[in-house]
Amino acid sequence: MEASSSRSRVRPIVVDFLATLFTTFCIGVATALILAACVMLMAGDARGAEPRELAPMKAAEAREGTLLFRSDAKGETLAAPLLSTDVVIRVSGLVARAQVKQTFRNPSEDWYEGVYVFPLPENSAVDHLRMKIGSRLVEGVIRERGEAKKSYEQAKESGRRAALLEQERPNIFTSSVANIGPREDVVVEIEYQQTLRYDSGRFSLRFPMVVGPRYIPGTPLAESQGTGWSPDTVRVSDASRITPPVIHPSNGRVNPVSIRVELDAGVPIADVDSPYHNISLRSGDSRREVVELDSGTVPANRDFELNWTPSAESAPRAAWFTERRGDKTFGLLMILPPNVRAGGKRIPREAIYVIDTSGSMHGTSIKQAREALTLAIDGLAPEDRFNIIEFNSYARALFENARPATRENRAEARGWVRGLRAQGGTEMALALDLALNGGESGERIRQVVFLTDGQVGNEDELFRLIRAKLGDSRLFTVGIGSAPNSHFMAKAAEIGRGTFTYIGKVEEVREKMSGLFAKLESPVLKGVKIDWPEGAAAEAWPARIPDLYAGEPVMVSAALDKAAGAARVSGLRGDAPWRQDLVLDQPAQGSGIGVLWARDKIGALMDAAREGAPVEETRAKVIELALTHHLVTKYTSLIAIDRAPVRAPDLDLKIAALPTHLPEGQSYEAIFGTQADAPQLGTLPQGATDSRFNLLVGALMLLFATLLFSRMQAQPFARLQFLRRR
Numbered sequence: 001m002e003a004s005s006s007r008s009r010v011r012p013i014v015v016d017f018l019a020t021l022f023t024t025f026c027i028g029v030a031t032a033l034i035l036a037a038c039v040m041l042m043a044g045d046a047r048g049a050e051p052r053e054l055a056p057m058k059a060a061e062a063r064e065g066t067l068l069f070r071s072d073a074k075g076e077t078l079a080a081p082l083l084s085t086d087v088v089i090r091v092s093g094l095v096a097r098a099q100v101k102q103t104f105r106n107p108s109e110d111w112y113e114g115v116y117v118f119p120l121p122e123n124s125a126v127d128h129l130r131m132k133i134g135s136r137l138v139e140g141v142i143r144e145r146g147e148a149k150k151s152y153e154q155a156k157e158s159g160r161r162a163a164l165l166e167q168e169r170p171n172i173f174t175s176s177v178a179n180i181g182p183r184e185d186v187v188v189e190i191e192y193q194q195t196l197r198y199d200s201g202r203f204s205l206r207f208p209m210v211v212g213p214r215y216i217p218g219t220p221l222a223e224s225q226g227t228g229w230s231p232d233t234v235r236v237s238d239a240s241r242i243t244p245p246v247i248h249p250s251n252g253r254v255n256p257v258s259i260r261v262e263l264d265a266g267v268p269i270a271d272v273d274s275p276y277h278n279i280s281l282r283s284g285d286s287r288r289e290v291v292e293l294d295s296g297t298v299p300a301n302r303d304f305e306l307n308w309t310p311s312a313e314s315a316p317r318a319a320w321f322t323e324r325r326g327d328k329t330f331g332l333l334m335i336l337p338p339n340v341r342a343g344g345k346r347i348p349r350e351a352i353y354v355i356d357t358s359g360s361m362h363g364t365s366i367k368q369a370r371e372a373l374t375l376a377i378d379g380l381a382p383e384d385r386f387n388i389i390e391f392n393s394y395a396r397a398l399f400e401n402a403r404p405a406t407r408e409n410r411a412e413a414r415g416w417v418r419g420l421r422a423q424g425g426t427e428m429a430l431a432l433d434l435a436l437n438g439g440e441s442g443e444r445i446r447q448v449v450f451l452t453d454g455q456v457g458n459e460d461e462l463f464r465l466i467r468a469k470l471g472d473s474r475l476f477t478v479g480i481g482s483a484p485n486s487h488f489m490a491k492a493a494e495i496g497r498g499t500f501t502y503i504g505k506v507e508e509v510r511e512k513m514s515g516l517f518a519k520l521e522s523p524v525l526k527g528v529k530i531d532w533p534e535g536a537a538a539e540a541w542p543a544r545i546p547d548l549y550a551g552e553p554v555m556v557s558a559a560l561d562k563a564a565g566a567a568r569v570s571g572l573r574g575d576a577p578w579r580q581d582l583v584l585d586q587p588a589q590g591s592g593i594g595v596l597w598a599r600d601k602i603g604a605l606m607d608a609a610r611e612g613a614p615v616e617e618t619r620a621k622v623i624e625l626a627l628t629h630h631l632v633t634k635y636t637s638l639i640a641i642d643r644a645p646v647r648a649p650d651l652d653l654k655i656a657a658l659p660t661h662l663p664e665g666q667s668y669e670a671i672f673g674t675q676a677d678a679p680q681l682g683t684l685p686q687g688a689t690d691s692r693f694n695l696l697v698g699a700l701m702l703l704f705a706t707l708l709f710s711r712m713q714a715q716p717f718a719r720l721q722f723l724r725r726r
Helices: 002-042 145-157 364-378 407-418 428-435 459-469 486-495 506-521 593-610 615-629 668-672 690-713 716-725
Strands: 067-070 077-080 082-092 095-105 111-119 125-133 136-139 141-144 160-169 172-180 185-195 197-199 202-207 256-264 269-273 279-285 288-293 304-310 318-325 328-335 349-356 385-391 395-397 445-452 474-480 500-503 525-531 539-541 554-560 566-573 576-583 636-645 653-657
Touching (some): 095 172, 125 160, 141 145, 145 160, 145 172, 172 185, 185 593, 256 304, 318 576, 318 593, 328 576, 328 593, 349 428, 364 385, 364 445, 385 407, 395 428, 428 445, 428 459, 486 500, 500 506, 539 593, 554 593, 593 615
Parallel strands (some): 111 653, 349 445, 474 500
Antiparallel strands (some): 082 095, 111 172, 125 185, 160 636, 269 304, 328 554, 385 395, 566 576
16 A cells, blocks of 8 residues: 555656656757757858758769769669769850760769759850750750740650750850650750950950859748758759859869860950960961860869960950841940040049858858959058948948058958958848948049949849949959859949959969059940931940940940941040040941840840839740740749650659859858768758747747747646645
C-alpha cells in the first residue's frame, strides 16, 4: 500500500518534470528555428533565401566535365547537363554583330530540360534563334511571350525538342531547352546586334559572361515562377528568374567560353587591348584584326572587354550608316563635338560620393571602390563642398551635411574610407534617397558619384526614385568589379544626366577616375538637337538627346522616308554655340541598322511606361515593333520547335537550372553565408522556399510552447495541492 502511495506521489512529479522539459525543448527549438530563418533571410548579401547545397562529389565521380547534383525528390545523385559557349563577334565600323552558340550536353542516361540564365550587352538587339540537333537545324520564330511559352510547354510535354529564349531584363536572358536526350548535344544559336561605345578617342566592346547574385528586397510571395535561388517578392516579382544557382568556387569551373572578334574598324588602328583577358592578335591589314583568347576558353566569371584606338590622323569626327528596308531608310549617325576644356573661372562643386559596402562588394571590389573614393577626395578643391554616404543594409553619411573640402575634412574622410568594410544587403534606395535632395543646386554644380556593382533586382523601382528626386543634381555611376549590372549603371546615369564609368580591376582605378574627373570639370554640351532636312520625316531615337561630356559623341538612330540633303546638329558647349552639318546622301552601307532603331524605340517606350504611360498601350506598341523586326523583348520571345517527338510518354523529364560562377573576386561566404565543412559542388535550387517554411514552423512551435508554459505557470498552487492529497 505504501509503495503504491509512493508511486502515486512520484508520478505527478515526473509528469511535471517531463512537461517542463518538453516546454523548454519547444521554446528552444522554436527560438532556434526563428533565428535560423532570420539568418537565412538577412545573412550577408544573400538576396533572398540561402541556396540549397549539392551532394559532395565522390573521388570516383570526379570526372572532367561532369557536374553532379542531388535530386530533391529521391536523394539520388544525378549528372546535370553541361554547357559550353562559343562567341563570334564581327565588328564593322560602329556596329557589332554577334553569334552566341550554347551547347547543352547531357552526359547521363536521363532525359533533361536545361534552363540557363545568362547576360548579354544591355544595348543588344536579339533577333535570331536556331536549334541544332546533329545535322538538323530548326529556325526560331518570334511570338508574343505568353504564346511562345505555351507552345514551348506543349512541345515539352509531347516529347518534342524545343528551345525558348526569353528576356528578363535588357541584359538578362533565359535559354530553355526541352527534351535533351541521353548522351546527346543540343546547340542553341543566338544572334544579336549592338552599337559600340566611343569615348575619348577609343572604341569599346563588352561581352558580359555572368549574372552576379542580385539583392532581392521585399516580402516573399507564396509562389515563384522560376528556378532561381530567390523566391519572387512583392518588390521583385520575377526574382526567381534573375537569380540563377551559383556554384561554390571550391567545386571547380563550369561553362567554358571561347571568344573570337573579327574587327574591321573601317580606319587604320593604332592599338588593340583587352584589359581583363589575355588575347592573341592576327592582323589582316592596318584596319583589320582577328582577336582570340590566348587560352582558347575561359570560365564565365567576368566580363570580356576589347578596346581599340584609331590612328590619330583617322580618328572619326562624324559617321553615317544606312540600311534600306521596304520604303524606309534606317540610319545610324555619330558626330563628335569639339573637345573644349573648361576656361575662365572654375565653378565650385558640391560632390556627394556614395559607396556600396554590401556583401557582394567583398574582396577586390571594395578595394577598388576605396581607392577610387580616395582619389576623388584628393581631387577636391578648397572651394568645393562634399560628403560621403555608404550603404549596405542601411545607409549612413560621414557628415550631417556637405562640408567644405578643407585639409582637415578631407583627412577625416580618407580615414573613414579606409575603415569601410563590405557586409550586409544592398538597400540602394536608402542611399539614393539620402544623396538626391530633389532641389536646385544654386551657385554650385551638385554632382553625385555612385560607386557600386549595381547588383540589385529592383531596377525599375530605383529608376523611378532617381527621376523623382534628382532635381538639379547630376548622377555619375562608377561600375565596380568584374561583372557589374551594366543595365542598371548605364540607365541610372542616363536618367541622372551623368555618365557611366566601368572599373574592372584595381590597376585601372587611377586612369578611369582621372577620365571621370576630366568630365566633371569640363563644360557640358547641352540642348543638343538635330534638324533633319525637309521631306525626310525622320523618327529618331533618343527623341531628346542627353547632355554630353568631354569625349562623348552624339549617337542617334533614325527612320527616314528620304535620306537626302543635310542634317544639322547643334547645341551649347558651355556658353558657346556649336553646330555641325552632315550630308545624308553619302552614307556608308550597313546591315541591321533597322533592328537597332527598333531596339532604341522599344527602350523609349519602356521608359515612358516607367514614367506612367499606360502599360497595355505600351505593351501593344512594343509587341507590334518586336514582331515586325523579329526582336526579343519583355513581351516577345523567340521559340524553335522540332516536329517529331523523341521522348516516349512513359519516360520522365528532369529539369536542371544550370549553375553559374560567382563574378571573379567576389566572396561566396560574404554573399550566401558559410558552407558546410565538406566542399560542396554548388547549388541547383528550384525555388528557395525553405526559409518561409522554417519561419512558419518556428512561429507555430513558439505559439504552442508559450501557451503550454503559460497554462502550467498559471496553476502552480493546484499542482501542489494535488501532490499533497496524493
